[in-house]
Amino acid sequence: MTVDVTTLVRSFLADHDPATTEPLEWLRARYDAGLAWVNYPVGRGGLDLSRSLQPEVERLFAEAGSPGNRSEVNGIGLGMAAPTILRYGTPEQIDRFLRPLWTGEEIWCQLFSEPGAGSDLAAVATRAVRDGDDWVVNGQKVWTSGAHNAAMAILVARTDGDVPKHRGLTYFLCDMTDPGVDVRPLRQITGEAEFNEVFLTDVRIPDSRRLGAVGQGWEVANATLNNERVAIGGRAARREDGMIGVVAQTWRDRPDLRTPDLHDDLLRLWVDSEVARVTGVRLGQKLASGQPGPEGAAMKLSFARINQQLSGLELEILGAGGLRYSDWTMVRPDRVDFFGRDAGYRYLRAKGNSIEGGTSEILRNIVAERVLGLPPEHRVDKDIPWKDVAK
Numbered sequence: 001m002t003v004d005v006t007t008l009v010r011s012f013l014a015d016h017d018p019a020t021t022e023p024l025e026w027l028r029a030r031y032d033a034g035l036a037w038v039n040y041p042v043g044r045g046g047l048d049l050s051r052s053l054q055p056e057v058e059r060l061f062a063e064a065g066s067p068g069n070r071s072e073v074n075g076i077g078l079g080m081a082a083p084t085i086l087r088y089g090t091p092e093q094i095d096r097f098l099r100p101l102w103t104g105e106e107i108w109c110q111l112f113s114e115p116g117a118g119s120d121l122a123a124v125a126t127r128a129v130r131d132g133d134d135w136v137v138n139g140q141k142v143w144t145s146g147a148h149n150a151a152m153a154i155l156v157a158r159t160d161g162d163v164p165k166h167r168g169l170t171y172f173l174c175d176m177t178d179p180g181v182d183v184r185p186l187r188q189i190t191g192e193a194e195f196n197e198v199f200l201t202d203v204r205i206p207d208s209r210r211l212g213a214v215g216q217g218w219e220v221a222n223a224t225l226n227n228e229r230v231a232i233g234g235r236a237a238r239r240e241d242g243m244i245g246v247v248a249q250t251w252r253d254r255p256d257l258r259t260p261d262l263h264d265d266l267l268r269l270w271v272d273s274e275v276a277r278v279t280g281v282r283l284g285q286k287l288a289s290g291q292p293g294p295e296g297a298a299m300k301l302s303f304a305r306i307n308q309q310l311s312g313l314e315l316e317i318l319g320a321g322g323l324r325y326s327d328w329t330m331v332r333p334d335r336v337d338f339f340g341r342d343a344g345y346r347y348l349r350a351k352g353n354s355i356e357g358g359t360s361e362i363l364r365n366i367v368a369e370r371v372l373g374l375p376p377e378h379r380v381d382k383d384i385p386w387k388d389v390a391k
Contacts, residue, residue, distance in 0.1 A: 005053050009035065009060040023067035027103040030066075036102045040086060044094055045102055052285070070104030072335045073149060076228075077101045077108030081154050084224045088171070088212045097152070097173065109150035110228075111141040111174060111198060112221065116391065119359045121156065121225075122165040122218060123389070126200060128157035128172065135159075135172065135210070137180075137203040143356070147183045147196040148332050150176045155205075156221050159214055161387040168386050169217030173209040180204075190348045191328040194336060226296055228357050237277050243310040243346070244273035246339060250317055257317050265313050269306060276302045294370035297363040304353035304360055311350040314343045322347075 016029050030036055031045045038053050040046025071078055078101070085097055100106040117123040126139025137157055147153070153174040160168035176183070180203040185193035212220040240248055251258065251266055276299070283299055315322035325344040338346060354360040368374040381389045 003047065003049055003053075005038065005049070005057050006060060008033075008047075009057055013061075013064050013066075018064055018066045024103060024105070026067055027069055028099065030061075031099050031102050035061075037082075040098075044086065044098055068104075069102060070107070073146065074101070074104055074107050075335075076110050076145065076154075077106070077152075080110060080224050080228045081108045081152075083227050084154065084171075084220060085173075085211065087223060088216075088220050092208070093173070093211065101152075106151040107146065107149050109144050109147040109153045109176065110224075111144060111147075111153045111155040111200075113141060113143045115140060115142050115197075119362045121221060122169065123386075124156055124158055124169065125391075126155075126157045127161075128159050128170060128205070130159075130207075131204075133207050134204045135170075135207060137172070137174070137200045137205055139200050141198040141200070142195075143186070144183075144196045144198050145194060145356070146334075147176065147198050148185065149334060152176060153198075154211075154224060156217050158386065159217075162385050163215075164383050165381065165386040165389060166218045167215055169221070170214050171211045171217040171220040172205050173211055174200075174203065174205055175209075178203055178205075185330075185332055187330055188349075189351065190345055191330055193330060193332045225358060226294065237280060239274065239277065241277070242273070243307050243314075243350075244270060246346070247310050247314045247317070250314060250343075254317065257319065262313070262317055265316075269310055269313060272302075272306050273310075276306060294366050297358065297366040298371060300357055301360055301363040301367065307353050308350045311343070311347040315347050318343055 012030065012033050012035060016026055018026055021029075034040075034042055034045065034047040035057055036045035038047050038049040038057055039051040040048075042048055069078075082098060082101055085094060085101075089097070097106070101108060111126075112121060112124070114124050114126060116125055124139075126137065126141065128135040128137045135157075137155070139157065141155075144153075153176050155172045155174040156169055157172060158168050159170040162168070174181070180201040182199040182201065183196050184199070186195045186197055187193045188195060247266065248270065251262075279302075280299060283295060322343045324342065326342050336349065338349060341349075358366075365377065369376045
């Protein structure tokens with residue numbers, strides 16, 4: 001059966017005028033009408049339609065002046081937590097969390113990385129010990145984006161140290177307002193503190209907020225990470241969207257700064273950006289028919305490289321003018337304002353692109369092993385109990 005989303009949206013707007021309806025009430029009604037994520041199941045914010053129809057739904061609502069759902073603040077919730085909860089959650093978990101997540105009532109963060117684990121997610125040491133109907137969690141997480149604004153978190157913790165590291169992990173949904181959760185800012189090279197370290201001391205998480213089976217945490221976390229990499233690097237964009245548009249406009253506005261060498265660098269990166277953009281369109285078409293796979297790692301890897309090279313080229317074009325920096329005041333921002341700032345900020349902030357969402361070194365391994373089918377690295381700690389791994 002063919003569904004005309006234009007008719008559905010216009011019918012919804014006729015009954016829910018965004019100009020006269022309270023924003024939260026309007027967002028809840030949109031979710032209930034299945035127009036939040038049209039590819040999600042009926043009753044869970046969707047209509048069981050193709051993901052490819054979502055951009056048209058967003059365009060129509062934007063033209064009508066509809067309220068936003070704080071997507072600029074809740075990227076982790078919308079891009080990572082929601083699809084993971086939908087895939088692995090119980091009906092009760094899905095009903096409890098998806099609606100307030102999508103409406104922006106509950107902001108989410110990600111408690112994965114740890115100081116002692118580096119890029120090896122399977123090596124996390126935060127422990128969760130069963131105590132009746134609860135799990136008691138102790139440990140430290142790091143590089144947690146937006147934890148200072150978050151109400152909820154997706155959390156990976158070790159529940160069994162007697163099995164190899166990949167098999168002893170379990171995935172939880174953690175209430176960031178619970179006793180024992182301590183969020184502290186991490187000041188970055190930009191001067192801001194959008195990242196945090198989070199200390200968990202005897203935090204009690206009900207077993208009803210365990211996502212997936214005990215010991216299934218590695219599988220569930222990988223599903224989350226695949227969604228994260230697509231969200232960061234696989235977004236279908238317009239031509240000259242993002243950093244390439246910023247640098248190209250600087251080139252057009254400042255003919256006095258042009259040189260043949262800079263022109264060559266710009267054209268090379270313009271082609272790289274266009275290849276990445278078209279590849280993102282292709283990835284989006286693939287996503288419309290299934291779950292994201294390891295291909296998202298290649299897109300995120302490409303995004304980090306191109307973004308860092310473009311931000312460096314922008315400074316080269318601007319010369320001494322590019323070395324000015326607007327403000328070193330330490331703030332804890334709600335979001336990353338990459339394009340509302342100056343060239344110096346973009347250059348410094350882009351350094352994080354090859355770390356966040358999986359380091360470029362780890363992503364190269366994923367592409368080599370899972371996309372190209374090359375032999376995996378030899379890992380001496382892969383098949384021994386986690387408790388016996390040298391730490």
